[in-house]
Amino acid sequence: MMKLVDLPDTIALFPLPGALLLPRSKLPLHIFEPRYRVMIGDCLKTPTRLIGMIQPRGVPVGEGERLHTIGCAGRLTSFTETDDGRYMITLTGISRFRLLQESGAGLKPYRQARVDWTGFEGDLGRVEHDPSQNREAFLGLLGRYFAALSPLTDWKSLQDADDEMMINALSMLCPFAPEERQALLEAPSLTTRRETLMTLMEFALRTVSAQPGGRMQ
Structure with a gap:
C-alpha cells in the first residue's frame, strides 16, 4: 500500500472525458494515440507507475484546454502491448489529487502537472464503509434504474459486494x-x-x- 510520502509531486495527466477512476477501483483502457503510447512507456520507467486521470472541462480534448482541478491517480498494474504498439492497460486507483500547475510544456508530447495529495489521505487508507446505507x-x-436502462444486466452480481466496491463500481459503470x-x-x-x-x-x-415509451435514449 502506498503512503503519502511515496507519491510524486509531478505526474503525467491523461485527460479523458467521461472516464472515472476511484481509489481502490480498476479502470481498463485502450491506449492508441502516439502521445499516450509515449506516456505509457515513460510511466513504466518510474517507481510508482502513476498516471493522473482527469476530466477536461469541455470536449474534444485539445492542447491547453482547461481541466478540472481534481482527478484520481492510478497505478499501472497490468499491460499488454500489441504488435502495432498499442497498449491494453489497467489502472488501479490510488488517490485523488488537486491540480496545482501544469509543467514541462513542450518537453513531452503528453501533459504533466504538479499536484497536491493533501486532503485525500483517506484514499490511501482502509476500505471505506457506508454505515448509514439502507441497502434494501x-x-x-x-x-x-437498471430495468429502465437495460444494457447493464449483470448488476445483480454486485449485490453481495461490500459497500465501497458496490458504490464505486456503480459510479464507474x-x-x-x-x-x-x-x-x-x-x-x-x-x-456522500x-x-x-x-x-x-x-x-x-x-x-x-417523461420520455415516450419510458426508456432511456
Whole structure:
C-alpha cells in the first residue's frame, strides 16, 4: 500500500472525458494515440507507475484546454502491448489529487502537472464503509434504474459486494454525463458518493418516465 510520502509531486495527466477512476477501483483502457503510447512507456520507467486521470472541462480534448482541478491517480498494474504498439492497460486507483500547475510544456508530447495529495489521505487508507446505507432501499432503486436502462444486466452480481466496491463500481459503470461523474469523484466520503449516486439515478428515472415509451435514449 502506498503512503503519502511515496507519491510524486509531478505526474503525467491523461485527460479523458467521461472516464472515472476511484481509489481502490480498476479502470481498463485502450491506449492508441502516439502521445499516450509515449506516456505509457515513460510511466513504466518510474517507481510508482502513476498516471493522473482527469476530466477536461469541455470536449474534444485539445492542447491547453482547461481541466478540472481534481482527478484520481492510478497505478499501472497490468499491460499488454500489441504488435502495432498499442497498449491494453489497467489502472488501479490510488488517490485523488488537486491540480496545482501544469509543467514541462513542450518537453513531452503528453501533459504533466504538479499536484497536491493533501486532503485525500483517506484514499490511501482502509476500505471505506457506508454505515448509514439502507441497502434494501438502495437495491430497490438500482432494480428500477437498471430495468429502465437495460444494457447493464449483470448488476445483480454486485449485490453481495461490500459497500465501497458496490458504490464505486456503480459510479464507474453507470452511463452518467462527465460533469455527473466529476461530482461522484469529488464526493468527500463514501456515504456522500452513494447519496450523489442515488440522486443521479432518481433524476434519470424521472427523465425516463417523461420520455415516450419510458426508456432511456
